[in-house]
Amino acid sequence: MSLRLRLLLMIGVSLSLLWGGVAMWMLHDLEGEMRRTLDQRLAMSARMVAGLVAQNPAAWDTVDGAGPAPLTVPATAKGLACQVSSLRGEVLARTPGAAPAAIATVTPGFAEREIDGERWRSYTVEAQGVRITTADRLAERDDLLRDVIAAAVVPFVVALVGSLAMLWIGVRSGLVPLERLRQALARRAPDALTPIPDAPMPRELQPLVDALNQLLERMRTAIARERRFTSDVAHELRTPLTAVKTHLQVARITHGAAAETALDFAEEGASRLQHTLQQLLTLAQVEGPFSWDETERAYADEVARLAIRDAAPEAPGRIVFESHGVPAELALPQALAVTALRNLLDNALCHSPSEQSITLEIEAGPDDVRFRVRDSGPGLLPDELARVTERFWRRDRGRGSGLGLAIVLAIAERCGGSLSLAPPATGGLEAELRLPRAERDRAS
Structure with missing residues (x-):
């Protein structure tokens, strides 16, 4: 997985989860607040009608039990129904289009019931010998809540998508110096050990460039040392080998004391060669990987x-x-x-x-x-x-x-x-x- 994709996934998923959680939290609170507000509207409407009844109680009295008074109540806001009835159950006034079964509630306070496949929520209050009930459809509440949520979610989703797009652009442009560094290293020849040019570099990448330059310098020094070492070794080994070969040739063509002397010289050259090789092996072991795990103190x-x-x-x-x-x-x-x-x-x-x-x-x-x-x-x-x-x-x-x-x-x-x-x-x-x-x- 590329660094760009890893950054995008890490930041994008974290951002989405964070803001998604915040959005769910806000929508949950919004739903609760909406329901409380609509309940308060029901209660306030009922109390407002109760206040009107208190101002003119005579207008709501029945005439010799002949039925409800000839009073009318204008239609209220969309979805809200209201009914005024006596404590005996006689309907004194009702908003047009209100379902009698939905607002025929005798228990004060909030209540819910299902009428003809629709759920209603009502609020009942008693005052001045009459009972006032207000109600509205829960389906209309849900529609209103969906509209509010849609109005809040759509801008949020657009902002989130825009943020992810800007994140992609920002990560891509932020990694440009790293890509330039990669291209500069890819174009270098295998034997090029010169330092990376000190071009303008972000502060976060400067330690990496410095470490690479230090590594290249150590490699250049090590390679130069090994080349010099190889050249010196070739020269040092050539001399005793040549001497041994020469003395052996002399021993082959001579006899007696001269041959013995040539063999002695050849043996001395071989000993010198052996000592040199032993020292070279020791030096290679010391400068190479060495295990420090030794039980003996x-x-x-x-x-x-x-x-x-x-x-x-x-x-x-x-x-x-x-x-x-x-x-x-x-x-x-x-x-x-x-x-x-x-x-x-x-x-x-x-x-x-x-x-x-x-x-x-x-x-x-x-x-x-x-x-x-x-x-x-x-x-x-x-x-x-x-x-x-x-x-x-x-x-x-x-x-x-x-x-x-x-x-x-x-x-x-x-x-x-x-x-x-x-x-x-x-x-x-x-x-x-x-x-x-x-x-x-x-x-x-």
Whole structure:
């Protein structure tokens, strides 16, 4: 169902039901008021005749019981009949055309009866020894009520139909900016990621346009990053593959020590290729959809122990571990925390002399845990510090994949942490990784 039709149905049906209910309410009240008014007319007519009788009572006396006095009563309004009779039942006066059975009522007050298929309503009052009865046909009342209702309903229906027509026009014209936006998006090429032009737009649609422009900008940035990433990956994988292929060809055409050396080089190239692919898979997992549902809690000390074991399995003594504060629980899966810290340790071990150690220090704050890794390597220049977290960046194209610190930064940003690098006064490089603490751990 289209938005236009949905709006029309919702507003139109609501408007029709609302005004239909109001109309029924008003017509019900109008019918009751009409009936009360007509009853009051009957009563007032009877009382008016009673007042005339009171002014000249002698004129209504019978003459020696010889019958009614020779008096006449003029015809009243259409549908209204009147009769004046004595208390003994003698008719003294009657309007022309009045049905005797309809107005021959002896009980004071209102009454209804059916005469010759017609229903009559009458009102009787007694005064000065005479009985006055007024009556009218209920069919004429119903005709009058139908005429009044028709006079009220027809303009109402015309106004309602006109309102629905104006509603259709208003909704159609109100949705024109949305239709223009749809047409503008439909005309765009699949690879067009430029922002939607900032044309005059209704205030209600401006947040939608802003959200679309933000989405297009994120898509443009993501596609550009993936294209750059694909280009870098192709270049990085081409080099070790070419080296492996070359060394295998050398091993095939040579013998002895030369062949063994070529095979050793080929094995080293394959290991480098495997490490690069593993780092690429890790980076893809971190930046892609990731499940945070992990039952095992990640504690800072345990993360540090596992990262030291993975980074230096053969020489764990090269890493000096210092912990300050109580054990802190991290607000991220243990695998991510271990991967980030292991890459920091790998980077420090790779750039430190083999005879010197590196330091890992943990400090728990109120909201996060800080992992500081200090090495005694050559350090980095200011322009190198600005590029060291870029993918595949390596100093002088040295060893490694150039993805370790990029993975650390991606994990930190994914979980709401941070990574900072700075050269300490003693030389080398100090990396500080901040990871958020779990909410339940902060409360305790």
